[in-house]
Amino acid sequence: MPHKVLRDHVNKWRFGPGAPLSDECIYVSPLDVRHVYVEDRGAAAPVFKRRHSGVVVAGDWDLSRAPLPETRAARVIHDHFVRGLSWAETGIVDYHLAIIAEKGVSEGLRTSRDVHARYETLDRVYEEALRTGRLRSQRELPEHFRREHGGIFVHVGRDGAALRSGGGRHRFAIARILKLARVPAQLGVIHPDAVRAGHLERLRRPL
Incomplete structure (x- = not known):
């Protein structure tokens, strides 16, 4: 720094x-x-x-x-929050798990628990932004x-x-x-x- x-x-x-x-x-x-x-x-x-x-x-x-x-992230977010698909149905869970199985890590995620925790966090981010009309800094x-x-x-x-x-x-x-x-x-x-x-x-x- x-x-x-x-x-x-x-x-x-x-x-x-x-x-x-x-x-x-x-x-x-x-x-x-x-x-x-x-x-x-x-x-x-x-x-x-x-x-x-x-x-x-x-x-x-x-x-x-x-x-x-249109990025993978944008497509997954749209499929989940607009189309109503579960995170698993969007394909993103299997995507990360396949990379973890091959390389040991995917975007900082190392376990199935890590993957599910990330997308549960995004659910909370979305719900808060929908309720408040803003993203927190x-x-x-x-x-x-x-x-x-x-x-x-x-x-x-x-x-x-x-x-x-x-x-x-x-x-x-x-x-x-x-x-x-x-x-x-x-x-x-x-x-x-x-x-x-x-x-x-x-x-x-x-x-």
């Missing part, structure tokens, strides 16, 4: 008190997120991970985007670590567009199904033009 503290200081030196912060919480409209960041593992569109949160990156990386695809969760670390992960392009990039895919899918107005997200990398144009200030507002 020391490198993130240093990053915050450098950003403030470059952009002033309103500079981007590592792991900071921003707010996005799920239905307005229309693109995913496409990595090419080259200089034009590098691979960005959660550890790069708050890095200000110039260049044309943010133009490497594609329409938001990472700061409100028992496993909170730092700011919005671990939340729905998005990069911010020069035009202020939130570009999906893995992380929080189930919560993001739930938010879209429920058509939530704004949800908390973890800031990924951000284009300097977005900072200068005031897009970050807009994204910091919950409503």
Whole structure:
């Protein structure tokens, strides 16, 4: 984490008190997120991970985007909460168990109990979001670590567009199904033009 503290200081030196912060919480409209960041593992569109949160990156990386695809997570969430299928009927339980049998772990899950616990948790997330009309931020969760670390992960392009990039895919899918107005997200990398144009200030507002 020391490198993130240093990053915050450098950003403030470059952009002033309103500079981007590592792991900071921003707010996005799920239905307005229309693109995913496409990595090419080259200089034009590098691979960005959660550890790069708050890095200000110039260049044309943010133009490497594609329409938001239908992911496995989105399909499973839709099948369960909209079509009414059980988690087992969606095929996701067998999917994880097959990988666990072969490799010993699937997305951090190691046992059948782990698999069922994950999807029971998602049931609770959905029920709470349906009741309250919002998703809780990472700061409100028992496993909170730092700011919005671990939340729905998005990069911010020069035009202020939130570009999906893995992380929080189930919560993001739930938010879209429920058509939530704004949800908390973890800031990924951000284009300097977005900072200068005031897009970050807009994204910091919950409503």
